[in-house]
Amino acid sequence: MAGMTADMLDCIAEVLVRAKHAVVFTGAGISAESGIPTFRGKDGLWEKYNAEEVASIEGFMRNPQAFWEFARELIVKRKAEPNPAHYAIAELERLGIVKAVITQNIDMLHQKAGSEEVIELHGSLSRVECLECGMIYAWEEVEKKLEFTVPRCECGSNYLKPAIVFFGEALPAEAMRKAVEHASLCDVFIVVGSSLVVYPAAYLPFMAKDAGARLILINAEPTHVDEHFDHVVHGKAGEVLPEVVKRLNKFLSP
Ligand SMILES: [Zn+2]
Numbered sequence: 001m002a003g004m005t006a007d008m009l010d011c012i013a014e015v016l017v018r019a020k021h022a023v024v025f026t027g028a029g030i031s032a033e034s035g036i037p038t039f040r041g042k043d044g045l046w047e048k049y050n051a052e053e054v055a056s057i058e059g060f061m062r063n064p065q066a067f068w069e070f071a072r073e074l075i076v077k078r079k080a081e082p083n084p085a086h087y088a089i090a091e092l093e094r095l096g097i098v099k100a101v102i103t104q105n106i107d108m109l110h111q112k113a114g115s116e117e118v119i120e121l122h123g124s125l126s127r128v129e130c131l132e133c134g135m136i137y138a139w140e141e142v143e144k145k146l147e148f149t150v151p152r153c154e155c156g157s158n159y160l161k162p163a164i165v166f167f168g169e170a171l172p173a174e175a176m177r178k179a180v181e182h183a184s185l186c187d188v189f190i191v192v193g194s195s196l197v198v199y200p201a202a203y204l205p206f207m208a209k210d211a212g213a214r215l216i217l218i219n220a221e222p223t224h225v226d227e228h229f230d231h232v233v234h235g236k237a238g239e240v241l242p243e244v245v246k247r248l249n250k251f252l253s254p
Helices: 006-018 028-032 058-063 063-081 085-093 109-113 140-147 173-186 202-210 236-254
Strands: 022-026 098-103 118-120 123-132 136-138 160-164 186-193 215-218 231-234
Touching: 006 215, 006 231, 006 236, 022 028, 022 085, 022 202, 058 063, 063 123, 063 140, 063 160, 085 098, 085 109, 085 236, 098 173, 118 173, 123 140, 136 140, 140 160, 173 202, 186 202, 202 215, 215 236
Parallel strands: 022 098, 022 186, 098 118, 186 215, 215 231
Antiparallel strands: 123 136, 123 160
């Protein structure tokens, strides 16, 4: 466990024990530990696919089939299981320490692990909506059709759009409102598995810091903003977070 010392973990556990309103922000790094292919970076899906073609709203309106061919890759996300990092975050919520999880991931692994207050900034692979007639389908239903063909709505339309945010679309307003509210209310803001380059990941922690929160970063690699964080651990979230919870439980038990 490189970059991780016992002192560091004790220190983070202590900060969390005292927290009244901790918020967790998660990016692709936490899902990668569940074996989910990431979009960006080396071996990411955007090395294989043209994001502009398959995942922008303009691309989708031009050719919805291109998205659904690409969607076969997303099915992996639906089948993945939470890893120890997801369970540790859910445990922190049960202990009353974490009040919300803000995530950029669309795989619903936080909910699968038991987190209740999950704010999905990029939507999720839960539903699919027909842009022509407004019919809503469960993702599973559409996925079944995908085995044989490109799915179509019963109305005949090809414009079946999943409830995820495409490039060129605004983030869901209600999710953003909640994220900003938690960032400005929290006393501890923990970033897990994000290199903090994409909006709004790039600014939510700083909003929290301006409001007086302590910043914790748990990420596999150094980021360009490490120096702004009060506590930085470079390591696997699935190893770091369970260790933090273990230490924290020691502080909590009499
Ligand atoms: Zn329709």
